[in-house]
Amino acid sequence: MGDMTKETIVNEEVRISPEVEQQVIQQWETIGISNDFVFCKIMQDEALLSELIHRILPDLRFKELRIQSQKSVEIGVDIHGVRFDIFVTLEDGSIVEIEMQVLDNGNLPKRLRFYSSMADTQMLEKGMVYSRLRDSFVIMICPFDFYGEGRHIYTFTNRCKEDHALEMGDGTTKIVLNALGTMDDVSDKLRAFLDYVAGKTVDDEYVRKLDEAVRKARANKEWRREYMTLMMRDLENQEMGAEKAHKEKIAEMLMKGKTPEAIADFCDYPMKLIKEVQKSMLLPR
Secondary structure (H helix, E strand, C coil), X not given: CCHHHHCEECCCCCEECHHHHHHHHHHHHCCCCCCHHHHHHHCCCHHHXXXXXXHHCCCCCCCCEEEEEEEEECCECCECCEEEEEEEEECCCCEEEEEECCXXXXXXXXXXXXXXXXXXXXXXXXXXXXXXXXXXXEEEEECCCCCCCCCCEEEECCECCCCCCCECCCCEEEEEEECCCCCCCCCHHXXXXXXXXXXXXXXXXXXXXXXXHHHHHHHCHHHHHHHHHHHHHHHHHHHHHHHHHHHHHHHHHHXXXXXXXXXXXXXXXXXXXXXXXXXXXXXXX
């Protein structure tokens, strides 16, 4: 029972130390809209989400929308699935998919391509033939400038390489929003939102509503608990990944004839871990 007093049970599966718990709590208390968890939660508010879509796509007309937050799509056991942050279906069947992409992993264009194809798959699952596919908009909100042009918005549609004025007409649009843009290339309303994502103080009524929603999110005990559980599972997965890498390295060195003592001395791995790997490989000790 002594060990149990030194950790907090987030749920039946995840236990964390007081130190780590405090770190996660402090992170939660300063969390902002650029965090995808908070973004997904507050964008379940139809009025807030509708206004955001209007600011990003002012020419898009709609009266109703159906919101699905953290929507998961699995095609098959051997095919990579996807989890959308915000997946919106409009009354005409068009799809608007919005992601808060905080980290620059260098694969943004391919991610946009994949998300767009998965959005199409969702429409086809409803029995549509290709000719009846509705328009789709995949939007990435980023606190970094992936393309390095200083723009707040990069809008991509499929066009003819020989004639840039000729569009393919497939109804797909991919948009990358850059919160750190420097050009005067978007409306004041959209810029206010992007400045808020970048952490700037903004005098805008919609932004004030967003900020209030973020403050309420921080005060939501259920959401905090859910966030802590997700964070700790991520940390556990990272630790498992690191341990796997260490074991693979040890196994490689053992296969090359290195002794456990030499591995421990050279790599500073615990002897217990080295012996565990050695035993699993059925190698002589």
